[in-house]
Amino acid sequence: MKIQIAGPGCPRCQATEKNVINACAELNLAADISHIYDVKEFATLGVRMTPAVLIDGKIVVSGRVPTVAELKELLTGAQ
Amino acid sequence: MIQTLLLAGLLALKDYIATHVLTCLVPAFLLAGAMVTFISRDTILDYLGEKANKLRSFSLASAASFLVAACSCTVIPVASGLYFSGAGVGVAFIVLWVAPAANILALTYTGSILGGAMVLSRLSAALLVAFAVGAVLTLAFRNEVRDLPPPAAPSQLKTIIARKHLLLLLLILLSLLAPNYLVRTGPYWQKVAVWLALTALMALYAAKSLPRNSLEQWLRETWWFVRIIFPLLLLGVFLVGVVGKILPEDWIRNWLGGRGLAPSFLATLIGSVSYFATMTEAPFVDTLMRLGMGKGPALALLLTGPGLSLPNWLAIAKVFGVRKAVVYVVTIIVLGTLVGWFFGNFIFL
Numbered sequence: 001m002k003i004q005i006a007g008p009g010c011p012r013c014q015a016t017e018k019n020v021i022n023a024c025a026e027l028n029l030a031a032d033i034s035h036i037y038d039v040k041e042f043a044t045l046g047v048r049m050t051p052a053v054l055i056d057g058k059i060v061v062s063g064r065v066p067t068v069a070e071l072k073e074l075l076t077g078a079q
Numbered sequence: 080m081i082q083t084l085l086l087a088g089l090l091a092l093k094d095y096i097a098t099h100v101l102t103c104l105v106p107a108f109l110l111a112g113a114m115v116t117f118i119s120r121d122t123i124l125d126y127l128g129e130k131a132n133k134l135r136s137f138s139l140a141s142a143a144s145f146l147v148a149a150c151s152c153t154v155i156p157v158a159s160g161l162y163f164s165g166a167g168v169g170v171a172f173i174v175l176w177v178a179p180a181a182n183i184l185a186l187t188y189t190g191s192i193l194g195g196a197m198v199l200s201r202l203s204a205a206l207l208v209a210f211a212v213g214a215v216l217t218l219a220f221r222n223e224v225r226d227l228p229p230p231a232a233p234s235q236l237k238t239i240i241a242r243k244h245l246l247l248l249l250l251i252l253l254s255l256l257a258p259n260y261l262v263r264t265g266p267y268w269q270k271v272a273v274w275l276a277l278t279a280l281m282a283l284y285a286a287k288s289l290p291r292n293s294l295e296q297w298l299r300e301t302w303w304f305v306r307i308i309f310p311l312l313l314l315g316v317f318l319v320g321v322v323g324k325i326l327p328e329d330w331i332r333n334w335l336g337g338r339g340l341a342p343s344f345l346a347t348l349i350g351s352v353s354y355f356a357t358m359t360e361a362p363f364v365d366t367l368m369r370l371g372m373g374k375g376p377a378l379a380l381l382l383t384g385p386g387l388s389l390p391n392w393l394a395i396a397k398v399f400g401v402r403k404a405v406v407y408v409v410t411i412i413v414l415g416t417l418v419g420w421f422f423g424n425f426i427f428l
Binding site: 008011012039040042043044046047048049050062063064065067 | 115116120121124155156157159160161162163164296299300303306307398
């Protein structure tokens with residue numbers, strides 16, 4: 001599974017990354033997690049509000065910091 | 080010397096905390112959190128993507144940015160996202176300008192510190208500048224060939240905000256505005272009483288009408304705003320206290336007082352270079368005005384302070400290219416100066 005976090009480096013984006021990592025750890029999920037900082041790349045991904053989380057290229061969260069519990073639900077749903 | 084300065088800073092902090100936290104900041108943060116949670120900003124942005132005629136898309140962009148509470152750093156991804164997914168360059172730069180210069184959060188806060196006349200001026204001046212910026216950018220880059228991504232499949236347009244959420248937003252807005260406008264001159268406890276009553280009403284409504292998870296999400300978003308903006312605000316107020324002590328009054332009166340073109344230009348320049356997080360510009364301008372700054376220059380600083388900053392120039396240049404950044408910054412400095420001068424001479428009499 002490929003998880004991307006899109007954010008320009010703001011505190012909310014860092015918190016999102018941390019929650020994603022924690023969610024994966026709690027689920028024992030081996031995912032390919034990357035954090036995209038380049039604002040120009042957001043448009044090609046379709047991201048407009050940051051922070052955003054993409055699972056396998058699909059935007060699942062945008063414009064807010066998701067909780068670990070919410071991410072776990074999204075991740076198990078995507079599996 | 081250092082002791083007096085520290086003391087001045089701490090006194091400013093004490094004064095500020097005593098009179099602003101409860102009746103201005105708490106409702107402002109609740110409002111910001113509610114806007115992020117309940118307004119579907121994605122839907123607003125969907126409307127901006129369509130290529131309507133210029134007047135319509137410019138108005139739409141201005142109105143939309145008014146609701147996207149953001150300081151200049153967070154608005155860049157939004158504006159660039161719009162631009163790179165096909166919106167016009169004018170629209171992108173209007174969002175870039177209006178969201179920090181005149182969002183609803185900064186405006187209501189300005190009002191509770193500096194009064195209604197200043198807010199109306201700030202709003203109308205910001206819109207005036209926005210349309211001019213949109214026109215200049217569109218004109219300057221009209222021949223540019225753009226490499227656009229293929230248009231996305233038309234998404235189902237959802238509603239921007241549900242009615243019960245809108246009502247909640249209005250109640251929060253009321254609890255923010257009423258204490259500061261109804262009790263303009265009375266003792267502070269009266270403000271607190273009005274605030275308390277309205278907040279109780281708002282909380283009751285929220286508890287009754289919202290499910291638990293959206294309540295939680297709202298409070299979580301609110302807490303984010305507190306964590307990000309509140310420390311900056313405290314630091315800003317402290318610095319304002321110190322600066323107010325260092326700068327001799329006649330210096331401010333000479334350089335920033337009156338209604339000439341020069342003080343307005345200087346205020347615009349200060350605002351364009353230095354970074355003000357959303358809302359911090361209001362107490363700063365308040366202090367300078369008490370030390371003798373003119374109303375026109377004050378308005379110029381209120382607009383360009385949060386709207387533009389040196390880090391922000393660099394970020395814009397990186398994302399949109401140096402040429403657009405230069406055109407934008409020069410346009411804003413010219414317009415900011417003119418607006419400050421114009422309002423100083425013809426509106427604030």
